[in-house]
Amino acid sequence: MNYKLSQYIVTVEVKENIFIVFSTRTSKQVLLYKESYDKLFNGKFKEIEKDIFNILVSDYILVPENEDELASIVEENNHSNHNSKALYQVIMPSANCQLGCGYCGQKHTKNQLDTSYYSKLIERINHKLDTENYESLSIAWFGGEPLMSLSTLRELSKKLQQVSVEKNVKYVAKIVTNGLGLKKNIFLDLVNNHKIKSFEVTLDGIKSFHDERRFLKSGEKSFQIIFDNLKDIFMLPNFDELNVNISIRCNVDSSNYEGVTPLIKLMSEHGFQDKISGFYVAPIHSWGNEAHLQSLEKEIFSEKEIDWLIDQYKYGFRPGLLPGRVYQVCMVTTPSSELIDANGDIYNCTEVSYVPSYGEQYRLGNIKDINPTVTFNDRPFENWNDLVLENKSSSPCHTCIMMPVCGGACPKSWKEGNIACPSNKFNISEKLALNYLIQEQGIEYIS
Amino acid sequence: MKKEQIFVNIEECISLIKRNALSYSDKNLFDIEFRRLADSIDHDRELFEFFFINYHTALQECRKNNVINAENILLRINKIVPIDLLDGNEKKLFLLVSHPINAYIQYKLENFRASEELTISTMILDQYFEALNPAIFFHKIQQLQNISRIKIRCNEYIMSAKIINILFSVLIFNYQQSYQGLSFGCTTSINEFSELKKLMVTQIFNEWIKTLDNIDNEKERNQYFSLSVVDLPLENMDVDNDYSYILLSIGIIKNIIIENDIHDENVILSINNLLGYSKDYYNSTHLQFIQKLLN
Numbered sequence: 001m002n003y004k005l006s007q008y009i010v011t012v013e014v015k016e017n018i019f020i021v022f023s024t025r026t027s028k029q030v031l032l033y034k035e036s037y038d039k040l041f042n043g044k045f046k047e048i049e050k051d052i053f054n055i056l057v058s059d060y061i062l063v064p065e066n067e068d069e070l071a072s073i074v075e076e077n078n079h080s081n082h083n084s085k086a087l088y089q090v091i092m093p094s095a096n097c098q099l100g101c102g103y104c105g106q107k108h109t110k111n112q113l114d115t116s117y118y119s120k121l122i123e124r125i126n127h128k129l130d131t132e133n134y135e136s137l138s139i140a141w142f143g144g145e146p147l148m149s150l151s152t153l154r155e156l157s158k159k160l161q162q163v164s165v166e167k168n169v170k171y172v173a174k175i176v177t178n179g180l181g182l183k184k185n186i187f188l189d190l191v192n193n194h195k196i197k198s199f200e201v202t203l204d205g206i207k208s209f210h211d212e213r214r215f216l217k218s219g220e221k222s223f224q225i226i227f228d229n230l231k232d233i234f235m236l237p238n239f240d241e242l243n244v245n246i247s248i249r250c251n252v253d254s255s256n257y258e259g260v261t262p263l264i265k266l267m268s269e270h271g272f273q274d275k276i277s278g279f280y281v282a283p284i285h286s287w288g289n290e291a292h293l294q295s296l297e298k299e300i301f302s303e304k305e306i307d308w309l310i311d312q313y314k315y316g317f318r319p320g321l322l323p324g325r326v327y328q329v330c331m332v333t334t335p336s337s338e339l340i341d342a343n344g345d346i347y348n349c350t351e352v353s354y355v356p357s358y359g360e361q362y363r364l365g366n367i368k369d370i371n372p373t374v375t376f377n378d379r380p381f382e383n384w385n386d387l388v389l390e391n392k393s394s395s396p397c398h399t400c401i402m403m404p405v406c407g408g409a410c411p412k413s414w415k416e417g418n419i420a421c422p423s424n425k426f427n428i429s430e431k432l433a434l435n436y437l438i439q440e441q442g443i444e445y446i447s
Numbered sequence: 448m449k450k451e452q453i454f455v456n457i458e459e460c461i462s463l464i465k466r467n468a469l470s471y472s473d474k475n476l477f478d479i480e481f482r483r484l485a486d487s488i489d490h491d492r493e494l495f496e497f498f499f500i501n502y503h504t505a506l507q508e509c510r511k512n513n514v515i516n517a518e519n520i521l522l523r524i525n526k527i528v529p530i531d532l533l534d535g536n537e538k539k540l541f542l543l544v545s546h547p548i549n550a551y552i553q554y555k556l557e558n559f560r561a562s563e564e565l566t567i568s569t570m571i572l573d574q575y576f577e578a579l580n581p582a583i584f585f586h587k588i589q590q591l592q593n594i595s596r597i598k599i600r601c602n603e604y605i606m607s608a609k610i611i612n613i614l615f616s617v618l619i620f621n622y623q624q625s626y627q628g629l630s631f632g633c634t635t636s637i638n639e640f641s642e643l644k645k646l647m648v649t650q651i652f653n654e655w656i657k658t659l660d661n662i663d664n665e666k667e668r669n670q671y672f673s674l675s676v677v678d679l680p681l682e683n684m685d686v687d688n689d690y691s692y693i694l695l696s697i698g699i700i701k702n703i704i705i706e707n708d709i710h711d712e713n714v715i716l717s718i719n720n721l722l723g724y725s726k727d728y729y730n731s732t733h734l735q736f737i738q739k740l741l742n
Binding site: 001054057058064067072075076079080083084085325327 | 491493494496497500501503504515516518519522523526527
């Protein structure tokens, strides 16, 4: 068998004559001394020491000469998407939100998911659970702001938990919330009674930055309310035993990027590093609007992200640095995944509901009109991986070495002519080097 | 001797085991013998190496419960290595790698019938290759133990116990036994792998006791235990010192469970005697089990 060097690798010289070779196909990295590194890159594979050679093969750094790597990657992605053991359902109980964030593309209304739709939704989920051998029912509460219709959430949650018991599948739930309504009693109710074990809350920098853009529609500020809610939750005496993941997301553009480091520092001063499961910074993207025009240039964002990661280590956080293999770019590629919004409309993407500029473009149907057992054909972007393989995706993913750890990031963005490449595309080498330094020298070295 | 003294002796045993415990990895021992087998067969070495490395990567993923990752690896391998185009001993060699790992993946997916079929297919290949390398016998033993695990997952505890009885009687007493038309017996050449044999016996014993300990229904537990030792002449201590410890331990458990005798001087003496025998590779599961029975 003859081998070739995989095209899906990133290499960094981390020290003189010491190299990291990272495979994006497996998300594994190998440390090589110059001698082995030179043999690898000069095609002298058979001269490489056997143990190292075997690792290079098992980590997909050396691959069979005649392997079509992209085809293999796409096949793996398709296999994972079509054999998922989790039935994933996003539910938007409310079309409303207290906030009037400038970058939000949604038009909010007071609509809540009508109770008359509940039974059809349950019937649909029941039907799906019957058609495949699922191990879990995974519910994501989204919005708008899901806590603006707590009664809907509570009632549906109970029914969904009942379904999971009847179908003998695990029940997993998460919520994306602006955090305004996340008082500790609500939090405890969501955790204890509604099995929500994963929370994502947004803070767009410290108060002075956050309140410039994430203010209530009434004009009031929101940062301190959200921050205090989080503090109260973290101070619950049994918080650690609840085994809940709370992550904080910070949406960044040119107007608030300077608020990230102060936010990290502030969170650290309040002990958040010991409580949250993660903090991450996300560039503002187009949400059917022109919000992305205020974003930092991708290369600049990526540079700053390295600084923010170092800041996190400095202040006691432990963020993950290296990307993992991405088989499912998002819910669009998993045929069984759906979103139902407060109007009963069904989609296969979280970014399109309530967005006026999309009209009916991405709507699959409405729960009140469909037969609950229907399978939607021609779901947008469901064939995304095949489009990448055929180089018909309007993206550079066909030849991009980061494709295995990115998946294409956002098919819709590419369709709209927006570059969706995540920061790893631009700073993976720095992340590899940083990871090496931390492993070899310890966190103190970079602090 | 009072009951308290029994517990003191058991605690002393547990401490000794923890201090002297030899951790084992069966991976290296099997790999060495497997390589020896492969070297004796005419085959495409580079292709086999690729196949072997990647199948074992899939196995590691499966062990970490990343079954989809494992399946993805196998999808790739099966595209690159066309097993169906191979034949003869070369094909059998490749299948000897793939069958047990595919069996494990099916086990993880809870497709127990498929897992059992693949495991039996593996044993058939093991039996074929034993002639080339007697050490492959232990791979066959390992597959039989896997069948007992499958039986437990299918709630067929009686069948599982019967398999454990086969394993003990073959490995400790060199009996000839059979299962599904496959023969199990330790030849002289197999007995030369004494360390590997000891390892396997210990591992089977440790795991079986843990299984029994998790059974809530005492009557059923006692029944399964009895079946698992039914062919063992426990009074016959004329065996290698390597197995005296396990026979003594089984004897103690049998006396407590079946004879319901915890006061007999012989039982007390037996527990005391445990201290004197080789305990390599054992963990303290069986001692804690004995403590529980005595309570």
